[in-house]
Amino acid sequence: MKKLLSEKYIYFILFVFLFIYLALRASLIPLVHDEAATFFHYIHKASFIPPHAHWDANNHILNSALSYYSYYLFGSSELVLRLPNLLFFPLFFFFTYQISKELSNKTLRLTFIISLVFAHNFIEYFAFTRGYGMSMALLLGAIWYLIRVFKESRLTDYFLSALFMSLAISANLTLMNSAIIITGILFIQIIINFKMSGISKSIKALLILIITSVIPMIAAVFLLLEFKAKGLLYYGNLDGIWDLTVQSLIELFTDSDSKLIGIFIIAYSLLILLVFGRTLLKEKSINSVWKSHFVFFYLLVGNVIAILILGKILEVNYPEDRTGMYLFPYFIGSSIFLLDSMKIEINKKLLVVFVLPFMFFPVHFLYSMNLTHASFWKSERMPHRFYNEVAADAKTNHVNPTIGGYHVRALCWAYENFRHGGGLNQIQTKNYPEMISDFQIVDIQEHQEWLEDYDIVDSDDISKLSLLKRKNNLKSVLINQASKETKGWNKYPFYNLYRSNVDTLVGETLLLSIDFTLNAKKEPFIAWVVAQVSDEEKKTVRYEFISLDWKKTKWKGEKGNFSGHIIIHQLPKKSEKLSIYIWNMKKEEFLVDDISCSIDKLIIE
Numbered sequence: 001m002k003k004l005l006s007e008k009y010i011y012f013i014l015f016v017f018l019f020i021y022l023a024l025r026a027s028l029i030p031l032v033h034d035e036a037a038t039f040f041h042y043i044h045k046a047s048f049i050p051p052h053a054h055w056d057a058n059n060h061i062l063n064s065a066l067s068y069y070s071y072y073l074f075g076s077s078e079l080v081l082r083l084p085n086l087l088f089f090p091l092f093f094f095f096t097y098q099i100s101k102e103l104s105n106k107t108l109r110l111t112f113i114i115s116l117v118f119a120h121n122f123i124e125y126f127a128f129t130r131g132y133g134m135s136m137a138l139l140l141g142a143i144w145y146l147i148r149v150f151k152e153s154r155l156t157d158y159f160l161s162a163l164f165m166s167l168a169i170s171a172n173l174t175l176m177n178s179a180i181i182i183t184g185i186l187f188i189q190i191i192i193n194f195k196m197s198g199i200s201k202s203i204k205a206l207l208i209l210i211i212t213s214v215i216p217m218i219a220a221v222f223l224l225l226e227f228k229a230k231g232l233l234y235y236g237n238l239d240g241i242w243d244l245t246v247q248s249l250i251e252l253f254t255d256s257d258s259k260l261i262g263i264f265i266i267a268y269s270l271l272i273l274l275v276f277g278r279t280l281l282k283e284k285s286i287n288s289v290w291k292s293h294f295v296f297f298y299l300l301v302g303n304v305i306a307i308l309i310l311g312k313i314l315e316v317n318y319p320e321d322r323t324g325m326y327l328f329p330y331f332i333g334s335s336i337f338l339l340d341s342m343k344i345e346i347n348k349k350l351l352v353v354f355v356l357p358f359m360f361f362p363v364h365f366l367y368s369m370n371l372t373h374a375s376f377w378k379s380e381r382m383p384h385r386f387y388n389e390v391a392a393d394a395k396t397n398h399v400n401p402t403i404g405g406y407h408v409r410a411l412c413w414a415y416e417n418f419r420h421g422g423g424l425n426q427i428q429t430k431n432y433p434e435m436i437s438d439f440q441i442v443d444i445q446e447h448q449e450w451l452e453d454y455d456i457v458d459s460d461d462i463s464k465l466s467l468l469k470r471k472n473n474l475k476s477v478l479i480n481q482a483s484k485e486t487k488g489w490n491k492y493p494f495y496n497l498y499r500s501n502v503d504t505l506v507g508e509t510l511l512l513s514i515d516f517t518l519n520a521k522k523e524p525f526i527a528w529v530v531a532q533v534s535d536e537e538k539k540t541v542r543y544e545f546i547s548l549d550w551k552k553t554k555w556k557g558e559k560g561n562f563s564g565h566i567i568i569h570q571l572p573k574k575s576e577k578l579s580i581y582i583w584n585m586k587k588e589e590f591l592v593d594d595i596s597c598s599i600d601k602l603i604i605e
Contacts, residue, residue, distance in 0.1 A: 011113070015093045018117060022089055024371050026082040026127040030384060032377040034058060035129045036411035039081060040550055043068045043129075044524055050223055057232050060131025062171035067129050076419060085133040089126040092137035093117060095144045099333075102147060102292060103340045111355045112336045118361040120368040121253050121375045122328060128374070132322055135172030138164045139326060142182055143295060143333075149186060150292035153193045158186060158205045162213035169220050173227075174323045176220055177306040181299055183213045192290075228316070236317030236324075241307055248321040252376060253328060254364065264357055268335050272297065275338040293341045296333030303327060321376065332358075373462045380408060381463035382441065387416040389457055389467060390439055391424060402511075402565050403427045404437030409465075413441070414550040422551030423563075428544065431569045436509060436602065440468040476511055476600035484595040491587045498580040498597035502533065506575055510568040511600040514546075514580060519557030522588035524549040530583050531566045535574040542568050542575070545583075560594060567602075 031039070037058050042048040048064035066084035074080040096116050103109040117123060125133035145161035148154070165182050169175045190197075190205045197205070227233050237244060250261050276297060280289050303326070310316035319327075339354060373381045394400055400423070403413065407429040417424050428437065433447045439457075444450055444466050454468035482498055497514065512531050520527075526549050533542035546564045548555070555561060568578075580597055584590065 011097055014117065015090070018093070018123065019086075019089055021369070022086055022123065022127045023079070025124065026086050027077075027079040028371045029078070029127070029374060030382055031078055031081070031412055031415050032128070032374050032380045033408045033411055034377075035081065036415045038064060038067065038129055039071075039076070039415060040411060040547075043071050043081065044076075044549060044553070045526060046072075050226070055227075055230055055232060057173075057227060057235065060135075060171050060173075062167060063129060063131035063134060066134075081129040082127055085126050085128060085130070088134040088137040089123070092123075092126065092133075092140060095137065095140035098144050099140065099147065103336065105340050105351070107351055107355060108336050108340045111358050112332065115332045115336075115358045115361050116329060118365040119253055119328065120361075120365040121255070122325065124375060125322070125325075131171035132325060135168045135175060136326070136329065138168035138171060139175060139178065140329065142168060143299070146182055146185060146295055147292040149189050150295075153189060153197065155201065155204055155208060158190075159208045159212060161186060162209055166213055166216040169216070172326075173220060173224060174319060175326055176217070176224060177303050177310075178299055178326060179213070179217055179220070180306075181302040183209060183217065185295070185298065186213070233317060236320040238311055238315060238317060241304065241311070241318050244318045244320055245307065245324045245327070249324055249327060252321040252325065254360070255368070255375065265331075268331070272300075272334045272338055275342065279338075279341060291341075293337045296330050296337050300327065300330035300334045303330065379443075379463050379465075380412065381460060382409060382412045382416070382465065383458075383460050383463075384416065386441060386458060386460075386465075386467045387413070387420065387424075391420065393439075393469070394424060399438075400425055400563055400565060401438035402436070402567055403439045403441065404432060404434055405429060405441040406432050409441050411550075414547070418550060418552065425565050426546055426550065428567055430544065431567075434569065436474065436567055436569065436604070438470055438473065441465055442468065444468070475603040477603065479505070479510070479599040479601050481596070481598040483597075486591060486593040486595070489589055489591045491584065491589050493584050493587050495582040495584060495590075495592060496579065497529075497582065497592075497595055498578075498599075500578055500599070501576060502571055502578045503576050505601065506571050506573055509570055509602045509604060510578075511602055512566040512568065512580065513564075513596075513598045513600070514566070515560060515563045515594070515596045516592050517557060517559050517594040518548070518555040518562050518590065518592050520555040520588065520590040522586065522590075524553045525555050525588060525590060526585045527588075527590075528583045528585070529562070529564060529566075530579075530581055531568060532579045532581075533568060533571060533575050534577045534579070535572075536576050537574075538577075541572050544568065548582075555590075557591070557593075 041054045041056065042059055042064035046068055047053045048059060048061055048068065053059055063084065067081050070080050070083045096113055100109045100112045103112060125136070141164035142161050145157045145164065148157040149161060161182065165179045169179050186209055190202055194202050246262070246265065247257065251257055254261055276289060276294070307318060311318050368375060390401060390403065402425055405413070405427045410427045410429050413427045427441065433442070435450070435453050440450060440454060442450060443464050445464065450468055453471055455471055457467045457469050459466040480500055484497065497516070514529060528545040528547050531544045532540055535541050544566045546566065578599070582592065
């Protein structure tokens with residue numbers, strides 16, 4: 001009893017340490033692109049339920065919903081947006097511990113826990129506003145109650161296993177195959193236990209599964225089919241389950257592409273199959289392998305088969321890195337639980353040899369610990385100081401500078417801008433790489449020629465990104481300037497701010513300066529300021545925008561509350577009309593006043 005209490009005490013200390021570490025990461029690490037996209041597309045708009053929400057696989061519905069309520073209650077800081085995932089970590093740790101207690105061997109129990117909770121690049125998802133972390137906690141909950149169904153077959157266990165699995169797929173649709181497998185096992189258990197349970201209990205269990213599992217799965221299938229029809233199941237490819245899925249998971253969890261790790265996976269996969277086959281042949285009964293110790297095995301094998309079938313027949317992409325991360329706990333669980341099923345048939349020396357490779361995870365954890373960056377998205381890290389340095393320059397020179405960069409930087413910058421009141425311009429990305437913008441946020445190793453016209457203001461050692469500033473500002477010539485009176489409150493979907501011919505400016509690069517006072521009743525006001533160039537046939541040849549809801553939530557008519565610049569790069573041949581307008585996407589009521597637009601031609605030598 002004392003040993004058990006001591007063991008619980010050690011695990012509690014371990015949990016507290018890991019939770020504090022994840023909380024610090026959630027607070028200090030800048031948002032990555034996928035998180036910023038979730039914020040602007042779903043959380044800020046309070047629109048995350050299909051089909052009304054923006055269609056994209058980025059929408060992990062449960063994560064978007066919980067993060068929205070966290071944002072609504074507490075604000076838009078990194079910690080607040082990541083709080084729902086962080087709060088699922090205690091659940092993850094609890095179910096990991098509960099499942100481990102099913103292992104009779106203490107060494108294997110410790111190995112199971114350490115492998116899951118010390119897999120750094122696995123648990124760090126509990127410090128991101130993505131659906132992966134919470135889905136892993138819910139998945140382990142579903143597995144734990146599935147194990148309880150094997151043990152006791154209570155209706156509560158059927159309900160909780162199905163409920164946790166349905167919640168898991170609402171957070172992460174890549175768990176759809178797992179949901180089908182777990183639901184299938186639960187149905188089989190109803191059939192197996194029919195005589196013992198009786199017709200009344202069996203019908204109740206069946207109804208529980210239909211309502212709690214089957215109906216949500218049908219809804220998820222329709223959603224996945226719609227995603228596929230829209231071409232939104234874009235992540236991954238059909239290169240092969242080993243070449244893509246396994247290799248990408250190796251790199252995700254180990255930060256290495258070592259062939260030795262691949263050999264380890266092959267060896268342990270063969271061991272898993274060997275132990276399963278040996279058990280089946282020895283007992284000569286299906287009942288010998290229809291036990292809770294084989295749950296992880298069925299989930300691993302079932303998912304691999306499903307992935308292969310979907311890839312070969314329906315051409316569904318094989319999962320890549322994080323979209324296949326659920327295979328990690330299945331592999332760990334299969335290896336350890338099947339070995340534990342052999343009980344006393346393995347000696348201590350062989351056991352040490354078996355568990356030794358799993359000690360990689362705590363060692364790698366200590367090596368990987370940091371409070372600066374996401375392990376998988378190092379190259380996306382944009383330090384907060386980059387924004388502060390551009391803002392300081394804008395304040396000193398009384399000019400709102402233009403900023404260029406690669407498209408994955410745009411939303412991270414927009415989030416920083418949003419957090420600081422939305423005063424600076426968006427990053428323009430369509431003409432990347434370009435040499436026009438006042439500032440660039442780039443990896444100079446990609447294009448050394450930037451250094452001919454730009455000075456390095458700051459660099460980040462982790463992402464290798466640099467903040468560059470033009471050595472000399474480009475000169476410009478004013479082409480036209482116009483102001484416009486308000487039309488009063490309106491709900492026009494397209495509100496014209498400026499229009500002119502540009503057929504005499506073909507080949508030139510233009511700088512558009514747009515200022516106005518905006519008052520909108522809806523919060524946030526979902527609208528773009530669009531600059532569009534069309535040709536003689538009225539086809540769009542240039543299109544740039546500034547998203548108003550990326551800047552701020554409330555537009556309350558403060559004088560001159562919008563000021564922005566847009567660069568139109570090298571007007572192509574046959575360019576004829578330039579239009580600047582507000583695209584009011586939701587047709588909400590707004591008033592725009594004090595409108596001023598100026599068009600400058602940039603002199604590029």
